[in-house]
Amino acid sequence: MSNLIRQAFADTMLEVGQKDDNLVVLIGDISHFILQPFAKKCPERFYNIGICEQTIVNMAAGLSKVGFYPVVHTISPFIIERALEQIKVDFGYQKLGVNLVTVGSAFDYSMLGCTHHCYDDFALLKNIQGMEIIYPGSPIEFNLLFKQRYNNGLPTYFRLPAVTHDVIFKKEQIKFGKGIIVKVGKNLTIIALGPQLKTAMSSVAPLKDTGIDAEIIYLPTIKPLDEKLILKSLAKTKKCLVIEEHGKYGGVNDDILRLIADTPGMNVRCGSINIGDKFIHEYGSYEDHCRGLGFTPKNIVKKVKSSL
């Protein structure tokens, strides 16, 4: 399992923390070692608080009140699911800024089971007014998007995947709130998130063999959604497939269905590949889970042919 994006997180804390005295990092006893360069340069602004996630999240609100830009870092389910009420009340309602930077979203901790999985995070957070959701699938995306948003006074969630998508973007393509057309196509729009961009790109050739010229859209920002870019593509292709490591409900697929329903004149056939309405009971590698859940180029072709 690659840790490139987590390393980018540590490097970015060092980079930003040395320039901005208001950056404070609170962790729940993970990533302690890779954050040591930041901890050594900024010892008064690095706290390994302990294993008490609601408290870590909530105390960041106090730091925010006195002018800091807090970063809270631990594993996704323990921040997003366990401390959801703190995120809602202490940041959302009170309009205080925080950067929630997690690892272990979806099924990245593939061998650790349900307690360490988190694939309802988009659904839970999207309803919090002012919340920003960023899903960087490469190190440079985290670095640039963090620097664009960390001090804006809003709660921002950075969902760091363990696996990169390995597509290289130009710096100027990576802008908060903007999607990226990775490949132009004609008769199908695939909207891919996080590491699933790689799967989507691998499906381009087999789709071509069946006469489908897929347009690939990648969304490093989940909220706000780049509606303009998506609608423009769908108006052209009339078919949409969303690939996301999220449960069936409340993910980006739901946002796109609503967008289409709310846009007069849009007639688009839609499908999605997601984790579904279930807990994952299997163990294995990240790739094993991807195969088991249908995050494969073969399943993309099958889904397109059968449903779209």
Added chain:
Amino acid sequence: MDKNKNLRLRIAEIIYKSGEGHIPSAYSLVEILSVLYGEFLKFQSKRPDWPGRDYFILSKGHGCAALYVILEQYGFITKKDLRGKGQPGSILGGHPDASRIPGVEASTGSLGHGIVTAMGIALGLKIKRKQNRVVVLIGDGESNEGTVWETALVAANLKLGNFLVIVDENGSTARVLPVPEMDKKWASFGWEVYNVDGHSEKNIGKILSKLKFKLNGKPKVIIAHTIKGKGVSFIEGDSAWHSRVPNGEEMENIRKELL
């Protein structure tokens, strides 16, 4: 008229008028808040965000009626605000709302939040090497919440000597999930602990005046032993009154006892 009797009467009146509120939980706080605002906290009511202020958070937000009458007394809010409590357009509801009420630092109501926010403020002030003090008032019922004890652990570990917790130990939780030997519990977490009669302004003031607030030191806790519903005989200690709104006759009886 005794000033605290007057505060209690005003608390009952705004709850009676708005049809919502927690009289007993507010009554146990009256003397504590009187001393804090009258003798201890630094603030500028016409400039609630004055950078030199001490920070105060009422973590047991359901006792807010007591805070509201104090905020009015010191000029943060107006008599008109008090009269409108709970009405459309009012800034005052059943829990303190930092987004609407001048002088309220955190929106509380969900127990176990305000104390943690206060700890974050204390840490922030310590990082900035500022001398402002941070005070939070929690309830003994609130002390059932795990975050209270996470805070006890973390604040001691971070040596937040600029942080004071006051526990309104009004026996609220005694019938449900008692928290016995509160003082020993806090002491075991490494806090400087004081016990006081929470209805004696003199004794509360005496303890507050001797506290030493340092950026690096033990956090402090005052266990204020209080009576839920203190001041009105038929409300004192009667759990049925927790969130009960008096009817006209009961309001008249409250008035008779306090006038």
